[in-house]
Amino acid sequence: MTEILQSETAPAGLSADALHASLGDVSMESMNLLNQIADTHPRAVSFAAGRPYEGFYDVDRLPEYLRAFCDHLRTERGMDEAEVARTLFQYGATKGIITSLVARSLAVDEGIEAGPGSVVVTVGCQEAMFLVLRALRADDREALLAPSPTYVGLTGAALLADLPVLPVRTRENGIDPDDLVERLRRARAGGLRVRACYVTPDFANPSGASMDLAARHRLLDIAAAEDLLLLEDNAYGLLGGTAGRLPTLKALDRRQRVVYLGSFAKTCMPGARVGYVVADQRITGGSGGGTLLADELSKIKSMLTVNTSPIAQALIGGKLLSHGCSLAEANRRETEVYRRNLRQVLDGLARRLGNVPGVEWNAPAGGFFVVLTVPFTVDDGLLEYAARRHGVLFTPMHHFYGASAGFRQLRLSVSMLTPDRIDEGLDRLAALVTERLAEHGAAGGPVPGGGS
Numbered sequence: 001m002t003e004i005l006q007s008e009t010a011p012a013g014l015s016a017d018a019l020h021a022s023l024g025d026v027s028m029e030s031m032n033l034l035n036q037i038a039d040t041h042p043r044a045v046s047f048a049a050g051r052p053y054e055g056f057y058d059v060d061r062l063p064e065y066l067r068a069f070c071d072h073l074r075t076e077r078g079m080d081e082a083e084v085a086r087t088l089f090q091y092g093a094t095k096g097i098i099t100s101l102v103a104r105s106l107a108v109d110e111g112i113e114a115g116p117g118s119v120v121v122t123v124g125c126q127e128a129m130f131l132v133l134r135a136l137r138a139d140d141r142e143a144l145l146a147p148s149p150t151y152v153g154l155t156g157a158a159l160l161a162d163l164p165v166l167p168v169r170t171r172e173n174g175i176d177p178d179d180l181v182e183r184l185r186r187a188r189a190g191g192l193r194v195r196a197c198y199v200t201p202d203f204a205n206p207s208g209a210s211m212d213l214a215a216r217h218r219l220l221d222i223a224a225a226e227d228l229l230l231l232e233d234n235a236y237g238l239l240g241g242t243a244g245r246l247p248t249l250k251a252l253d254r255r256q257r258v259v260y261l262g263s264f265a266k267t268c269m270p271g272a273r274v275g276y277v278v279a280d281q282r283i284t285g286g287s288g289g290g291t292l293l294a295d296e297l298s299k300i301k302s303m304l305t306v307n308t309s310p311i312a313q314a315l316i317g318g319k320l321l322s323h324g325c326s327l328a329e330a331n332r333r334e335t336e337v338y339r340r341n342l343r344q345v346l347d348g349l350a351r352r353l354g355n356v357p358g359v360e361w362n363a364p365a366g367g368f369f370v371v372l373t374v375p376f377t378v379d380d381g382l383l384e385y386a387a388r389r390h391g392v393l394f395t396p397m398h399h400f401y402g403a404s405a406g407f408r409q410l411r412l413s414v415s416m417l418t419p420d421r422i423d424e425g426l427d428r429l430a431a432l433v434t435e436r437l438a439e440h441g442a443a444g445g446p447v448p449g450g451g452s
Helices: 002-009 026-040 061-075 081-089 099-110 124-136 152-160 177-189 213-225 293-304 310-322 332-353 380-390 397-401 419-440
Strands: 119-122 142-148 165-171 193-199 229-233 258-263 275-278 369-373 409-413
Touching: 026 152, 026 380, 061 081, 061 310, 081 310, 099 119, 099 258, 099 275, 099 310, 119 124, 119 293, 124 142, 124 152, 124 193, 124 229, 124 258, 124 275, 124 293, 142 152, 142 177, 152 165, 165 177, 177 193, 177 213, 213 229, 275 293, 332 369, 332 419, 380 419, 397 409
Parallel strands: 142 165, 142 193, 193 229, 229 258
Antiparallel strands: 119 275, 258 275, 369 409
């Protein structure tokens, strides 16, 4: 009887085998791990987080943005006060309430002609990625191409959508088109149906690589010839270097091969959690025949998040309206900070580590990220040690390779820090590198557990 009572009152448990397989993948731990280490070492100088600069945040601007959007509803959309209130307080249209402003902004900043009906406003760009991947996965034959290394949010979304990601080599000029074609044809010969390729043409996360104009045209030609969609992620394109911006793939696309993934996190406010997708591809056949891909994505969204917060959209819409729907104009001060920080980091690395054998780094033209290569193992153990012993944080690059490569590289994010903190952080990073080399030799043999 006692045994029965104990059995009946024992806490219930769930076997890991009974949960979705993605939860056991190392990629799913990446973002939480970095946040945990940062929280544990709050005084460490962080080159880890790819977050926008906070120096110009002003809480007083929020009600101004809200008023600007409400005035827009009254004057441009002809709403009375009851309709304005309903737009902000009620559930909203699944596609969003700022689709026309998003389309206007894309035309102003990027020369992209997108009808409002082709836009779906999402809960961050992360939801946009998931919606597209979920829609493209028809059965177990589907696969996705992506550069290696690639953004962990993309690989995480693909895991949740049960869509395998096939890696494509990355060069200094971005994704390697020859390797892309080779991987695509090899996968199709093996029975896979490769539907799309994810790509970030401007200042990619994590590599910082950008594609030149010729490479963009070639990628579009490959997509047309191989019946491939390109999922263009443009989170950093407006935050470039001093040279003129190159056109996005979507602006160059004349054959509707590009699904455009956008985010207001880096250019407006990440706390609003507003992104979007432009999906103007026409659906043929079946029940969805004649609709746009955006319409199909909105069906998935309606069952996932119902709609994106109207209040959050109103703040983004108000900021767009306050700057003539130009995010390039709205981010002039921030972009100069990113340029300054990037120059300072590159110059600072050269002064501290320029003559150290086996240590090198890339020099992106803009964006948030620099990749440092060292002759010793860089893993999560070394990150924790660096935070505890040297007070500096970075992102081990193996997270962007699915823990299959990148163990001698680390990513430095230049976006959030002030000049003084950059110098302090580089001093601490250089001390870590010098210590590792002294302990393990310039040949850089493996460091068990990353060092402690």
